[in-house]
Amino acid sequence: MNSQIIDTIKKYETIIIHRHVRPDPDAYGSQLGLKYILQHNYPEKTILAAGEHDSTMEFLGTQDQVADEDYNGSLVIVTDTANTERIDDQRYLKGDKIIKIDHHPNDDAYGDLLLVDTSASSSSELIYELFEAGQVQENWKLPATAARQLYAGIIGDTGRFLFPSTTQKTFRIAGELIKSDFDRNELHNGMYEMERKLLHLQGYMYQNFKMDENGAAYVKITLDILKEFEVTATETSLLVSSLGNVKGMKAWVIFIEEEEEIRVRLRSKGPVINELAKEFNGGGHPMASGATAYSWEEADRVIDRLKEICANAE
Incomplete structure (x- = not known):
């Protein structure tokens, strides 16, 4: 499935990435992590992140202003969202094709292409595996901005590796991500410090x-x-x-x-x-x-x- 997704990404000039309402670090991490991966490897494409910004996720980033016309002929990718009712910004239906990337139970099998793996700790983990496939297939590179997002998504959904969803694969991927140049201490402070x-x-x-x-x-x-x-x-x-x-x-x-x-x-x-x-x-x-x-x-x-x-x- 990763190969099919990569081939599909290559065909579209505009790619709009959605995630769920009431976002958590994995929603932001998988969405923005994928955005930065695609922007880095396809600078000629228009890559947008849709959805209403959540102020509690300020430490991770913000979404883009997406116009209705941006959806014309676009590829829509929805990350970390089990069912259509929870997709932030229902304009996702206006795209040409929909890809679902998620680790929740697949009770609502929406989309034209589905990458769903409930054994994954997080959707950010799945995005990293997509990157690894792209690394082999298309020589993708991982920018530090994307590594930071994916790491945040993983530690968020695993409770800093304490939850049972944490696997040997999760630790391997986290180990690869921290090779990138981003400030983990600053990220942890943003995630766990409270007023x-x-x-x-x-x-x-x-x-x-x-x-x-x-x-x-x-x-x-x-x-x-x-x-x-x-x-x-x-x-x-x-x-x-x-x-x-x-x-x-x-x-x-x-x-x-x-x-x-x-x-x-x-x-x-x-x-x-x-x-x-x-x-x-x-x-x-x-x-x-x-x-x-x-x-x-x-x-x-x-x-x-x-x-x-x-x-x-x-």
Whole structure:
């Protein structure tokens, strides 16, 4: 499949790369990493990154202003996005051909060409493998700007290599990426340093989460709490893994209230939770998923289901 994708890339003068809404480092890393690889190796082509910029990802970069006419006769590549509803900027449909590159379960097999590998730690890992194929097939070179993005995507989706998705291949690729000339310390600071207000909210979460006897836990962050701590719903993405440090916890959900919906962020140390996410307008990985609730009553149903899952887990 990598060879087919490379052959397809060669045929198009304009390539527009999309990723998912509410982006994380792997969404940015795979999208911008691919952009910089293609720009470096095909300077005559127009390579654009689409989507709404997320201020929490400022340390990685920004997207381009993409005009409607840019899609005429273009190749669209969507990275790190399992289903079409989560693609940021639905104009992706206006392109001539669509390629999907992703490591989530392929429940929505959209696109003309699909590179989906659920054994990969991240979509950034898949982009690096595409680069390796291009290195052999077309003598591609890897610019340091791309290496930085892909490394960020990998450490983001592996929790700094702590998650079970980390494999020997992941370490090999990370080892290749750090040969490039970029400041890892600066990158780590951008990813993991938090403002004081976020640390205060983290303290609130530690004080107020609830956990049952089977290790199912939850915490509710209402609009009033966000206002009290002067934190936006988007900024709370940096706190999703916080409760994972609690001994005895099997899985947890963090609810973030917005004006019209409640974000549901699910994480697990063992029990599979992505099927639960699908029940509530979401999806994702077996151990890390997201969903949406439209009332606190619906949020309570998520909690009840999570408790069932943890109670039945070995």
